[in-house]
Amino acid sequence: AQSVAQPEDQVNVAEGNPLTVKCTYSVSGNPYLFWYVQYPNRGLQFLLKYITGDNLVKGSYGFEAEFNKSQTSFHLKKPSALVSDSALYFCAVRDNTGRRALTFGSGTRLQVQP
Amino acid sequence: NAGVMQNPRHLVRRRGQEARLRCSPMKGHSHVYWYRQLPEEGLKFMVYLQKENIIDESGMPKERFSAEFPKEGPSILRIQQVVRGDSAAYFCASSAPGLQETQYFGPGTRLLVL
Numbered sequence: 573a574q575s576v577a578q579p580e581d582q583v584n585v586a587e588g589n590p591l592t593v594k595c596t597y598s599v600s601g602n603p604y605l606f607w608y609v610q611y612p613n614r615g616l617q618f619l620l621k622y623i624t625g626d627n628l629v630k631g632s633y634g635f636e637a638e639f640n641k642s643q644t645s646f647h648l649k650k651p652s653a654l655v656s657d658s659a660l661y662f663c664a665v666r667d668n669t670g671r672r673a674l675t676f677g678s679g680t681r682l683q684v685q686p
Numbered sequence: 687n688a689g690v691m692q693n694p695r696h697l698v699r700r701r702g703q704e705a706r707l708r709c710s711p712m713k714g715h716s717h718v719y720w721y722r723q724l725p726e727e728g729l730k731f732m733v734y735l736q737k738e739n740i741i742d743e744s745g746m747p748k749e750r751f752s753a754e755f756p757k758e759g760p761s762i763l764r765i766q767q768v769v770r771g772d773s774a775a776y777f778c779a780s781s782a783p784g785l786q787e788t789q790y791f792g793p794g795t796r797l798l799v800l
Contacts, residue, residue, distance in 0.1 A: 576728075604786065608791070614793060614794075616729070616791040618789075618790060618791075623786045662728055662729070668785070670785060671742065672717070672719065672741070672742065672781075672789075673719070673734060673742060673744070674721075674729075675731070676721075676728035676730070
């Protein structure tokens with residue numbers, strides 16, 4: 573069975589500082605990894621994904637994530653946080669066998685203070 | 687290019703009534719997925735459909751829930767005889783056919799059962 577852990581319910585960071593939102597995963601075989609962001613009463617917006625290749629993945633709005641196979645992690649990062657980045661962030665995983673269902677973490681609320 | 691469309695955005699039902707949730711995938715997408723999000727939780731996979739076929743329904747409750755994606759028209763998630771525990775946000779996602787394709791989410795339908 574596959575699983576995702578987001579160990580922090582909330583991350584607080586000052587505007588202009590770097591941010592990291594943590595994600596670790598468990599999956600059989602090679603993982604496909606995703607980050608989504610959810611604003612209040614909205615659907616999920618896709619940020620970035622790792623399928624194969626370069627371990628550092630760049631996505632929308634200046635976000636990036638680093639795939640670390642040995643630590644089974646896929647942490648989301650941004651060099652300089654904006655107040656508008658405040659939202660709920662979800663990490664998701666699926667395997668590469670053809671089963672399409674995404675398994676989501678419980679989410680991390682990012683609060684960026686002005 | 688319109689995104690994934692869901693309607694209604696909000697639905698109120700009394701216990702015992704039926705709820706019908708509709709999802710129109712993005713243009714060019716032939717794969718549809720339904721997920722459920724309980725308050726303050728991550729999304730849980732329910733079902734994966736292609737046109738006229740249910741591919742994976744491993745996340746669907748065994749009773750009262752059904753889904754379809756007909757040859758013409760939107761995908762429908764149907765909940766019969768709703769109970770208070772069915773109150774949640776139901777999200778539809780769609781993707782292109784390729785194995786590595788991203789799932790893009792709609793704005794969700796928030797179901798409240800009184």
